[in-house]
Amino acid sequence: MDAELKALAREVNSRLRELGLTLATAESCTGGTVAAAVTSVPGSSDVFNGAVVAYSNNVKNVVLGVPVEVIEKNGAVSSAVVEAMAAGVRRLTGSDCAVATSGIAGPGGATADKPVGTVWVAVDVRGSVSTHLLQLKDEGREINICTSAKNVLSLLLEKLT
């Protein structure tokens, strides 16, 4: 695993432990990479409840409860969808905090207004939600996913500080 990602995951585990908070993730484009990073840390089961990787829109709707209209109106890669994904996984897993991702990891899937590297992130701490648009330089699918995951953990740490 990327050393910087692992270091951020260690910081997130420590911070959650200090604050007595639990975390869940709802991941589309990152495909479970954020969950895998957080759970790579020994003892993470004390602060991490679980994750939903919602690759299909059906899973976003049926499992996370993102309304079909919200997906149709805004597109899956949107502020409204990641906000609903985070709220959904927080409720589903009974967690204090959640992060959510939806974006274009590439090489396929880009559109004129959403190029590869466009990633929406939501950070939800007990219902206080912020969403963030990342416009990453396209460095290939695997690095795009890893960079997205690092951004997610950094944004969560900011909100927890």
Next chain:
Amino acid sequence: MDAELKALAREVNSRLRELGLTLATAESCTGGTVAAAVTSVPGSSDVFNGAVVAYSNNVKNVVLGVPVEVIEKNGAVSSAVVEAMAAGVRRLTGSDCAVATSGIAGPGGATADKPVGTVWVAVDVRGSVSTHLLQLKDEGREINICTSAKNVLSLLLEKLT
């Protein structure tokens, strides 16, 4: 990402595509690593619907529908639990195939009869389920998780061949 894990994920993607099948994962000890590997492959959204990382027993029960009695009777690290996790995520995501993991990645969590490296894996292809007990040599949490994920993908490939 580990090169061997990535190569196995590529093979899994190809095999699913050839057979016209979709996949989901239900992961406890692997924490999303199997999903992250499968979705590291371009075009994986055609064959991969999603995943549930069920770290807490509550998530195994509430999200995946593993009965509390099954967890209490067998323990979370058991053949019965991974079988129910796989069936649960297959149903939840509407997928043809599912894999599930529950085990002791270490360094904590070991018991007298379940040392670090004890991992149960289920492979469910359209309701035809096999479960497998891995007894890995403890090489540290991160390698244990990676080795488990590689075994999961190998077992799935065997069943799909």
